[in-house]
Structure formats: structure tokens, C-alpha cells
Amino acid sequence: MAAQNFDRLPAPDRALTGTNSQRAALITLGGRSMTRATAEVSASARGWTATLRGLSRPGRVASLFFSDGVREVVLRLGDGRSAQARLSTTSFVDGERICQLKGLEPLS
Secondary structure, X not given: OOOOOOOXXXXXXXXXXXXXXXXXXXXXXXXXXXXXXXEEEEEEOOEEEEEEEOOOOHHHHHHHHHHOOOOXXXXXXXXXXXXXXXXXXXXXXXXXXXXXXXXXXXXX
């Protein structure tokens, strides 16, 4: 798969703690690009979750989620970390489509 171009942010500590917001890409398990977005990643003792906002292709995400039943995806962060996640919901908030993810493995 071709490398994604991101506006690189200073790399945070590799150990994810608290909340971290950065550029991200959402990809199917088969390697197809779904969207680019800003991901707000939150970590706790039970793992990580992410809220994706500012989706570059909100219609594609909705179509894959509702019509094709895509639930397991890969979140690739701008700092180079990635992990498999479950796309738990996609909805409208303040007129903008957002997605909620639950990490299925550690971000590395």
C-alpha cells in the first residue's frame, strides 16, 4: 500500500496516555482507504478508543458501515502508529459525521 502523506506533528511518547489528537487514516482490513480524518485518541487501563472528525470521505465511511457491514478496520495515525479497531458507530454530531472506534490491539 502506498504511504500516506500527513502533516507530521511532533511524535508524542510512544506509550499512549490520556487524550491525543492528530491526523489519521482509516483503512479496511483489505487495505482500501476509507477516509482521512482527525482522530482524538483516548487511552485507559482498558485499552484505547478514538473519535474521528473532519472525515475527508464521510459518504464512503457511511456506505461501508451501513451497506457493507464493515466493522473491523485499521487506524493509522500520523505519527506512524497503527492498530486494528472496531468501528462501533458512525453518526452526525453538530451536522458533521463522526466515527467511534474501539481498539482491538495496542497502537504500535
